[in-house]
Amino acid sequence: MKPLNYGRLGPSEPGGSSRSLDQSQFTNSHPSPSRKRKVILLSLLSAALIIASAVSATLLIGLRTRASDHSTPVVARKPTKAISKTCSKTRFPTLCVNSLLDFPGSTTASEKDLVHISFNMTLQHFTKALYLSSGISYLQMDTRVRSAYDDCLELLDDSVDALSRSLSIVAPSMDGNPAGQVQSIGSTEDVVTWLSAALTNHDTCTEGFTDLNGAVKDQMSDKLKDLSELVSNCLAIFSGTDSDDFSGVPIQNRRRLMDAEISKENADDLPSWLGRNERRLLNVPVSAIQADIIVSNDGNGTYKTIAEAIKKAPEYSNRRTIIYVRAGRYEENNLKVGRKKRNLMFIGDGKGKTVISGSKSIFDNVTTFHTASFAATGAGFIARDMTFENWAGPAKHQAVALRVGADHAVVYRCNIIGYQDTLYVHSNRQFFRECDIYGTVDFIFGNAAVVFQNCSIHARKPMAFQKNTITAQNRKDPNQNTGISIHACRLYATPELEAAKASFPTYLGRPWKLYSRTVYMLTYMGDHIHPRGWLEWNATFALDTLYYGEYMNYGPGGAVGQRVKWPGYRVITSTVEASKFTVAQFIYGSSWLPSTGVAFLAGLSV
Numbered sequence: 001m002k003p004l005n006y007g008r009l010g011p012s013e014p015g016g017s018s019r020s021l022d023q024s025q026f027t028n029s030h031p032s033p034s035r036k037r038k039v040i041l042l043s044l045l046s047a048a049l050i051i052a053s054a055v056s057a058t059l060l061i062g063l064r065t066r067a068s069d070h071s072t073p074v075v076a077r078k079p080t081k082a083i084s085k086t087c088s089k090t091r092f093p094t095l096c097v098n099s100l101l102d103f104p105g106s107t108t109a110s111e112k113d114l115v116h117i118s119f120n121m122t123l124q125h126f127t128k129a130l131y132l133s134s135g136i137s138y139l140q141m142d143t144r145v146r147s148a149y150d151d152c153l154e155l156l157d158d159s160v161d162a163l164s165r166s167l168s169i170v171a172p173s174m175d176g177n178p179a180g181q182v183q184s185i186g187s188t189e190d191v192v193t194w195l196s197a198a199l200t201n202h203d204t205c206t207e208g209f210t211d212l213n214g215a216v217k218d219q220m221s222d223k224l225k226d227l228s229e230l231v232s233n234c235l236a237i238f239s240g241t242d243s244d245d246f247s248g249v250p251i252q253n254r255r256r257l258m259d260a261e262i263s264k265e266n267a268d269d270l271p272s273w274l275g276r277n278e279r280r281l282l283n284v285p286v287s288a289i290q291a292d293i294i295v296s297n298d299g300n301g302t303y304k305t306i307a308e309a310i311k312k313a314p315e316y317s318n319r320r321t322i323i324y325v326r327a328g329r330y331e332e333n334n335l336k337v338g339r340k341k342r343n344l345m346f347i348g349d350g351k352g353k354t355v356i357s358g359s360k361s362i363f364d365n366v367t368t369f370h371t372a373s374f375a376a377t378g379a380g381f382i383a384r385d386m387t388f389e390n391w392a393g394p395a396k397h398q399a400v401a402l403r404v405g406a407d408h409a410v411v412y413r414c415n416i417i418g419y420q421d422t423l424y425v426h427s428n429r430q431f432f433r434e435c436d437i438y439g440t441v442d443f444i445f446g447n448a449a450v451v452f453q454n455c456s457i458h459a460r461k462p463m464a465f466q467k468n469t470i471t472a473q474n475r476k477d478p479n480q481n482t483g484i485s486i487h488a489c490r491l492y493a494t495p496e497l498e499a500a501k502a503s504f505p506t507y508l509g510r511p512w513k514l515y516s517r518t519v520y521m522l523t524y525m526g527d528h529i530h531p532r533g534w535l536e537w538n539a540t541f542a543l544d545t546l547y548y549g550e551y552m553n554y555g556p557g558g559a560v561g562q563r564v565k566w567p568g569y570r571v572i573t574s575t576v577e578a579s580k581f582t583v584a585q586f587i588y589g590s591s592w593l594p595s596t597g598v599a600f601l602a603g604l605s606v
Helices: 033-065 081-087 093-101 110-136 143-172 188-205 215-223 225-238 258-266 274-283 306-312 574-577
Strands: 294-296 319-325 329-333 335-337 342-349 354-358 374-376 383-384 387-390 402-403 409-412 415-417 423-425 429-433 436-437 441-446 447-452 456-459 466-471 483-486 492-493 505-513 517-521 547-551 570-571
Touching: 081 093, 081 110, 081 188, 093 110, 093 225, 110 143, 110 215, 110 354, 143 188, 143 215, 143 225, 188 225, 215 505, 274 342, 274 383, 274 517, 294 306, 306 319, 306 335, 319 387, 383 517, 402 409, 456 466, 466 483, 547 574
Parallel strands: 294 319, 319 342, 329 354, 335 374, 342 383, 354 387, 374 402, 383 409, 387 415, 402 423, 409 429, 415 436, 423 441, 429 447, 436 456, 441 466, 447 483, 456 492, 466 505, 483 517, 517 547, 547 570
Antiparallel strands: none
16 A cells, blocks of 8 residues: 655654554444445355356366366376466466366366466456455444455455456357346457456455454455466466567557558547547537436436436446536535446536535545545546545545546546545546646556546645655556556646745656556656656665656656666657557557547647
8 A cells, every 4th residue: 555655754753654553543333234235245246156157167168078088087286288388478377377277177278278267267266255255244344444345345346347358258158247247349458458457456455454454354365365366367378479568568559550540530639439429428518418417416407416316327338328517516425436337427517617526535544445536437437527626635645536447438628636646547448638637645546557648737735744746656567558648748836836846846756566657758847847757666666667758758847867767767769669658559449539529649649
């Protein structure tokens, strides 16, 4: 878990690298009736998925071995050549070999078969972990532990879904989807994205228990054992056929006929993610839009609260549902667009007019994940012309205004305002255009594959002894296709920081995890940016494994002569290398952006 401020503070100072909390300050928290119902449903779903995965595995093995000799003796634990070769591609080869040997039929499987066998086996482990984890909800938990536990249930559920969809693409004849979902249609980029998200979900879950102790943490640690390594192995095995990889960017993204795509997209200045209807919706005036649901806190809409609107929106919908939120301040309790609420579009009356606000922080004894004023995990989430704010203030440390874990998400012409941890770009593919983002410490953080384009990023005045860092990217595996790309944006200091910038340096980012990846391209940088550019997380951590790049930035803070000399930092001079972090190559997958109607640059420039 990210520290309150920085490891540079002494261990006895408030906000130092230690994050331990006094458990005696917490009140007991018991699961509510609605939470009990949810846990029961999760348990039933998990049990069904375990059975479904086992049946599909049996069918697969039966198909592969029907013609074989039924008198074949029991195979010893020595791995086959196919298993050895497959597992040699992974970061955890011993676990890979042992887990595959435990799976029926693996010793007669080809390398190709072992790809979907590894997915199926990993899905079964996650499903079992979700089932067993949901079974301890009855335990007494204080507020902080309950928060971490609830995060894990939600994240495990999301990961089971991501793995199920991935399996349906890798082995389309096997139906591993939960009830209520259609068979997935997708690409290899989708699979890498969903596996990357599952790995990030597990990371977030386990981090929620950092600095906690007790029976719940111990039991969850046992139930979550090896899950991260299993997903990592799936990523490595699936990506193993593409040896010419660029720091985790799938090679498939680089095989496209980019000239033709860029030419086509620039014709209407829109990207290729979304359909014709969404293009229109992102450009026409609010008065011309026929909303499905209208929210107005004065009572003149369909509902008075955004929470009611989200609740009434359909689940698993392939049709765009438009929720128009009229001007006003909506201070509701941690609004969330869950995974089942797909293709929701929120339209406001403009920045500063429609304001979704909250004040949750880690000082409320919840996880950072839980502090978001607004969170979205439903695929196809779009927000336009509104403000997301967390006004907890700098003294409350981690306090998220907007958290996005939705795949194919677009945030357009929005304000995102906070201090530390303002914007949590948690996972999957995201695009931000013409947004204003305000914060202090790590105020754009997470592990999505995300591009910010034509945005204004405002550093604010932090607390005494703090330093500003714009990004904290947490890519933990070299095969994840994630990172933060800041393209054609502007970096400013707010007036209060401008007056004190000599005392509060601002850095472009610091590495939260071992393979942290962030690039700035064609971006204006004000003189509040420190000449070194980047800040260490903790001594030498990740300096040789991170990927930090700058390409043709400008302004008084854009000079690279005094930048850090870390092995993983580079001044990018090649347009080919820089282009790998554009919309067209970094988050293009499945041509989803154009359908949103958001104007964008597919390549480096028009």
